[in-house]
Amino acid sequence: MELNERILQLLRERKFSELKPIAASMNEVDLAEVFEELDTTELPILFRILPKDLAAAAFAELDRDTKETLIHKLTDFEIRSVMDELFLDDTVDLIEEMPANVVKRILSQSDKETRKYINDILKYPRDSAGSIMTIEYISLHSDMTVAEAFEKIRKKAIDSETIYTCYVTDNVNRLIGLVTAKKLMLSPKDITVGDIMDTNVIYSYTTDDREEVALKLTDYRFLALPIVDAEMRLVGIVTVDDAIDVIREETTEDIAKMAATASSDVPYLKTSVFEIWKNRIPWLLILMVSGTFTSLILNVYESRLNAISSVLFACVPMIMGTGGNCGSQASVTVIRSMSLGQLEGRDVLKVLLKELRASILLGVTLAAACFVKLILLDNMLFGFDGYTPVRCAVVSAALLLTVVLAKIVGCSLPFIAKLCRLDPAVVASPFITTIVDVLSLMIYCMLAIAVLA
Amino acid sequence: MELNERILQLLRERKFSELKPIAASMNEVDLAEVFEELDTTELPILFRILPKDLAAAAFAELDRDTKETLIHKLTDFEIRSVMDELFLDDTVDLIEEMPANVVKRILSQSDKETRKYINDILKYPRDSAGSIMTIEYISLHSDMTVAEAFEKIRKKAIDSETIYTCYVTDNVNRLIGLVTAKKLMLSPKDITVGDIMDTNVIYSYTTDDREEVALKLTDYRFLALPIVDAEMRLVGIVTVDDAIDVIREETTEDIAKMAATASSDVPYLKTSVFEIWKNRIPWLLILMVSGTFTSLILNVYESRLNAISSVLFACVPMIMGTGGNCGSQASVTVIRSMSLGQLEGRDVLKVLLKELRASILLGVTLAAACFVKLILLDNMLFGFDGYTPVRCAVVSAALLLTVVLAKIVGCSLPFIAKLCRLDPAVVASPFITTIVDVLSLMIYCMLAIAVLA
Helix, strand or coil: CHHHHHHHHHHHCCCHHHHHHHHHCCCHHHHHHHHHHCCCCCHHHHHHHCCHHHHHHHHHHCCHHHHHHHHHHCCHHHHHHHHHHCCHHHHHHHHHHCCHHHHHHHHHCCCHHHHHHHHHHHCCCCCEHHHHCECCCCEECCCCEHHHHHHHHHHHHHHCCCCCEEEEECCCCEEEEEEEHHHHHHCCCCCEHHHHCECCCCCEECCCEHHHHHHHHHHCCCCEEEEECCCCEEEEEEEHHHHHHHHHHHHHHHHHHHCCCCCCCCCHHHCCHHHHHHHHHHHHHHHHHHHHHHHHHHHHHHHHHHHHCHHHHHCHHHHHHHHHHHHHHHHHHHHHHHHCCCCCHHHHHHHHHHHHHHHHHHHHHHHHHHHHHHHHHHHHHCCCCCCCHHHHHHHHHHHHHHHHHHHHHHHHHHHHHHHCCCCHHHHCHHHHHHHHHHHHHHHHHHHHHHHHC | CHHHHHHHHHHHCCCHHHHHHHHHCCCHHHHHHHHHHCCCCCHHHHHHHCCHHHHHHHHHHCCHHHHHHHHHHCCHHHHHHHHHHCCHHHHHHHHHHCCHHHHHHHHHCCCHHHHHHHHHHHHCCCCEHHHHCECCCCEECCCCEHHHHHHHHHHHHHHCCCCCEEEEECCCCEEEEEEEHHHHHHCCCCCEHHHHCECCCCCEECCCEHHHHHHHHHHCCCCEEEEECCCCEEEEEEEHHHHHHHHHHHHHHHHHHHCCCCCCCCCHHHCCHHHHHHHHHHHHHHHHHHHHHHHHHHHHHHHHHHHHCHHHHHCHHHHHHHHHHHHHHHHHHHHHHHHCCCCCHHHHHHHHHHHHHHHHHHHHHHHHHHHHHHHHHHHHHCCCCCCCHHHHHHHHHHHHHHHHHHHHHHHHHHHHHHHCCCCHHHHCHHHHHHHHHHHHHHHHHHHHHHHHC
C-alpha cells in the first residue's frame, strides 16, 4: 500500500524520472492496482512511463472499466503496440468485455493474423474449452533432436504462454506426444524428441466444457493441457492460470446460485446498487410468490389446528426451518461433490441410500432433542401449558418425517437438475427450502389433526 | 473407464507381462484410480509391477484408506524405497494422515535428513504457509553464470518440485532475487545470474495463513511462491498445484459452513453415514433449539394477531422466508468477496451503505409485488376474504422493513465475525436466518397490532 501511495505522489508531483525506475521494477499485478486508483487523466501518463511490455502486461490485468477508460485515452499507435504485446487469449478476453465501438477500434489496430485468430476463438461456445484456450504454444516434431528443440523453444519463447510443456505433433498436426522442458534439459543434445516424448498424452476437445477442462488440468497437476479438434489435431492449450480463473469464476457462480442470487464478474465494491438489485430480485420475487403455497396450507388448516391447541401453531417455524436446513445440507454437499467431479449421475442410488440412512439417524436425534426441549423449555421453563406429552410427541414425529423427506428431496434435486441439463447449483438452498416448507407443513398439519383432533 | 477394466482383468488373470507395459505408460493420477478399485490382496501386486518412481507417484495420489492398506502390505524395504522417491511435502501429508503405528513404521524407514525435515514442517501451525511448503526447490547464487546455473538445475532437477522458477540467495541464504528457466534459456551462457535476476521478488512468510498464500500465488499467476522466515531467509516454496489444493479445500469448507455442515476431506461416497451424521447434527440441533425464540414470540402474539384476523398468521412463513433469503444473499456475497481478497475489514461502511441502498430498492419492489400478490392471488383468486387492503398494506410494510433489516444484518455479520477472529462463513445462511426470523417476526407482529388492533 505504501508503495502505491508513493507512486501516486510522484505521479502527481510530475517527478517522472524518479517514478520511472520504480514503476518499471514492479509486478504487473501490483501495477494494475495502482492504475485502478488513478484519475482518467493520469491513466495514460503512468501507462506511457512504463516499458512497452510491462505496460501491456499491466493492461491485461486491469478491470473492465479501467481498460475501457484507458483505451479511450490512447492513440491508435499505442493501441496497436499493446495489441502486439498482449497474449492472444488476453486479447480475446478484451474483445469479449468491451463495447462494440471500442472493439471496432481495437480490431482496426490488430494485424490480419490476430483478427483471424480472434474470429476463430469467438466461434467457440462461451463455456467451451475452445473459448479459453490460446494458440501460443510450442509444438515440436518427433524427429527433431533435443538441440533443435531448444533452438525452436528459444525462438518462440517470447510469444508463448508457456515453454515448459512442449507438444509433439505429426506432419498433419495431430497430437502424438509431449515433452517437458525439464525432460529436455536432462536429455543428451543429440537424441530425438521422439525418443524421450511421453506418448500417453492427456488432452481435451475444443467442445468440452471449460469447467471440466479446468478440473482435469488441475486434477493431473499439469501446467497446461492440450486442446484438440475432432480429428485429434492440436489447436491450442489451456494454461494453469487460466484454469484457476475458470474454477474461481465457476465457484463464485455456484456459491451465488446457492444463495439465490446471480453472480457478477465485477468485484463487490465496483458493482452498482442497481446491478445488485438486478442480480437479486428475480429469485426473491419467485420465492416470495411461492410463499403463497405455505399461506394457502395455513389458511386451510389454521382453524382446525387452533381448535386443538394454539401451541401447535407456534412450532410451525421450527419444523419448517429445520426441514430447510436439512435439505440444504444435503443438496449443497451433493452439488459441491458434483462440481469437484466426485459424483456423477449414475451414483444417484448410492447417494439416496446414504442420505436415507443418515436422515433417519439425524431425524431420530433431532426428534428426541425436540421432545426434551418442548417439555423442559417451553412447558416447564416458560410455562406454556399447551405442551402435553402427546402433543410434543406429535411435533417430534412430524420433525422426524420432515428431516427424512428434506434429505431425500435435497439430495435428489441436484441429480434431477443434472438430468434436465440444468445447473444443480440453481436448485440448491432456497428452491429446496420452498419445496420442503410446503411438504413439512402438510405433514405436520395432517399428522396433528389425525392424531389429536 | 475401459482401460481401468482392462487392467483389472489382466491383473486378475495374472497376465503380468502384458499388464506391465500398459501400466507403466499410464499417468499416476489414473493409476491411483485403478488402485482404489483393487482388493486388499491385489494392491501390492499392481504396486510391484510398476517402475519404482511411478509406483511412488501413484502412491502419493491415493486416498487415505488405500494408502494405509497398501502400507500394511508392503515390506520395510519397499516402504523405504517409496519414501526415497516421494517429494517431501507428500511425505508430510502422509505422516499427517496416517495413524500413529503406521507413522512409526514410515519414520523408521526414512533417512535421518527426511525425519529432521518432517519434524521441522510439523512444527508450523496447521494453517500456515510453513505447513504446506516444500524445501525441494532450486536456489542459485548471483555470481553464478547462466551455464553454471543450468549445471546446478540439471543436478537438482530430479529432487525438485519445480525447476522453472529458481530463487537467488546471498551467502546467508537471504532471498534476493528470482530467475525463471525461460529467462535463463534466453540469456547468453556467460553472463551472471545477478545480471538477469528479477529483484522485485514477491514472497510470503512461513507464518502467513495458507489460504492467503495460495491466493497470492494464484493472483500473481506464479508457478511457485518463495517462503521466507522472519530474517528473510529462504526456507521453502509453495507450488501452484499445492496452492490449488488449498483453495479447493478452503472453498469446500466455506460452502459446507454456509450450509451449516462440517466438511470432510473424504469424497462424499467414501464418507460413512455416521461421519455424515457427526458433520451435520451440531448445527441442526443448535438451529432447532434456537427456533424456540420464534415459537416464544408466536405464543405471545398469537392470540392478539388471531383476534384481528387469522390471515395475518398465514403470511408469517412468507415474511420470514423472504427475510432469510435476503439475509443470506447479502452475507454470502460478502463472504465470497472476503475469501477472494476483494473485501477487507475497513470496507465495512462502504458495504453497509451499498446494502442499505440496495435493500431499499429490493424492499420496495418486493413490497409492491407482495401487495399485488395478496390482492390478486390470495384475495381474488383463492377467495380468502380476510385480505383487506389495509391488512395487505401492513404485510407489505413489514416485508419492506424485514428486507432492509435482513440485508443490514446479513452484510454486517461477516465483518463482525472477522473482527472477533471467527470464520465469516460460519455465520452465513442458517445463523443469519435465525436472527432474521426473530427480528422479522417481531416487526411483523408489533406492526400489525399497532396499526390494526
